Amino acid sequence: MALGDPGRAEASPRPVASAPGAHHAFADGQALEIAGEAAAEERLAPARFGPLRATLLLAVAVVLAALNLRAAVTSASSLLGDVRTGLGASAAWTSLLTTAPTLCFAIAGLAAPALARRVGLARAIGVALAVLGVGLVVRVLGGAGVMLGGTFVACAGIALANVLVPVVVKESFAHRVGLMTGLYTAALQGSGALGSALTPPLEGPAGGWRGALVLWAGLALVALVVWVVSARHRPAAEAPRGARRPSWGRLLRSPVAWSVTAFMGLQSFLAYVVMGWLPQIYLGAGLSKGAAGVMLSIATLVAVPFSLMVPAVAARRRSQSGWNAGLTLLAIAGTIGLMLAPAAVPWLWALLLGASMTVFAMAMTVITLRARDAETAAGLSAMAQGFGYLLASTGPMLVGLLHEATGGWTVSLLALLVALVAQLVAGVLAGRPRLV
Structure with a gap:
């Protein structure tokens, strides 16, 4: 039986409630599903492509695609000192390199739905994986400028897949959404842990940092081959009557929408500072390169079980403010x-920071719970991810420039603490039971 078939499959998640203060049922992974809602506008126009056929091989392809969505970032950050030394790069270049992912995510939040509407999800995700693989190869072929350009190309591919792969989970595996969401989330988080833990030990056998980094292009190639073989669209269906695009004017005037956007952006600020700079902070404290990479692996891997459990419990409460605040306090303690x-x-600091990064799943959850209908959820997701990642993109660069200016990490970490206090306030506001 295909994975998307009914029968003994899991029930589909219940829709967002329309009454203020309502309690919301939340299936395992509804938080992840909303990540694909930014691309939902492709279903608001006459359909040209149906959902992908749900097969076991497509499920494998989804997991393989997810395994590529963090390793490219954490593999480079785990060798950032060697890369900078080898290229003779400046501090500003290093800060821009760590900022590239969030800049690309902000842009792709707008570009990905249009690409999927034009060529279909199958081809769009295939393009994303191909672009990722090319960028991973290009970034090790030249000097500092080539490295930066290749990183932007690779991150553009990651950003497109980051938006579109959850749409496949939602549309093609609607009756297995709990299972597929768990697999996708675990692969996504595990990707970051693998990139940071495996790359430093590979540096010696691979002949240096260039060889160690280019090996990750092989994983992208494997994912692309499996994706091309497995991804096939079902016949297109008519768009539902009365479907409409969300009102951007209403969203931009809504304090609730802005609190959700701020929460999304600030939690991403923390996540990409951790992925970009945590190994360097530990190296500065005297840890070995391998140990620093392991600390980043701990921080990224510990979020997996928390992300699967905490949002499912929190979403059943009338307010999520306490959960958002508690997770943010863990990050403050770790910082x-x-x-x-x-x-x-x-x-311990890695564990605290890793557990606190469960706020990513909580940010996706409050997008679902604060929206009064699916169309609003799509617009709110696009707003929160687009503006939020623009805000987050300032984090890695700010932390890097402050470190270079002061010669230490204290001022950089103080800046992170200020952002975390702002995240605490935004999380409390975003968690209140109000609707956009």
Whole structure:
């Protein structure tokens, strides 16, 4: 039986409630589903492509695609010192390199739905994986400019897939959404852990940082081949009557929408500072290159079980403010630990920061719960991801420039603490039971 077939399959998630203060049922993974809602406008126009056929091979392709969506970022950050030394690059270049993912995510939040409407999800995700693979190869072929350009190309591919792959999970595996969401989320988080843990040990056998980094293009190639073989559209269906595009004017005037957007952006600010700079902070504290990579792996991997459990529980409550605040306080504690005694119990600070990154799933959850209907959810998701990632893109660059200016990490971590206090406020506001 195909994975998307009914029968003994899981029930589809219940729709967003329309009454203020309503309790919301939340299936495992509804938080992930809304990540694809930014591309839902492709279903608001006459359909040219139906959903992809749900097969076991397509499920494997989804997992393989997810395994590529963080490793390109964390593999480079785990060798950032060697890369900078080898290229003779400046601090500004290093900060821009760590900022590339979030800049690309902001742009792709707008570009991905249009690409999927024009060529279909199958081809759009195939293009994304091909672009990712090309960027991973190009970035190791030349000097600092080529490295930066290749990274932008690779991150553009990641950004497109980041928006579009969850649409496949939602549309093609609607009756197995809990299972597929768990697999996708685990692969996504595990990708970051693998990139940071495996790349430093590979540097020696691969003949240097260039060889170690280019190996990740092989994973993109495998994912692309499996995707091309497995991704096939079903016949297109008519768009539902009365379907409409969300009102951007109403969203932009809504304090609720802006609180959700701020929460999304600030939690991404933390996530990409951690993925971009945590190994360097630990190296500065005296840890070895391998140990620093392991600390980043801990921080990215510990979020997997928390992301699967916490949002499902929190979404059943009338308010999510307490959960958002509690997770943010974990990040504040971890950041203070890094600032005061980074080498004392490095694994503890990594655990605290990793557990706190469950706020990504909570941010996706509140997008669902604060929207009064599916069309509003699509617009709110696009707004939160587009503007939010623009805000997040300032984080890695700011932290890097402050480090270069001061010669240490204290001022950089103080700036991160300020952002976390703002995240605390935004999370409390976004968690209140109000509708856009």
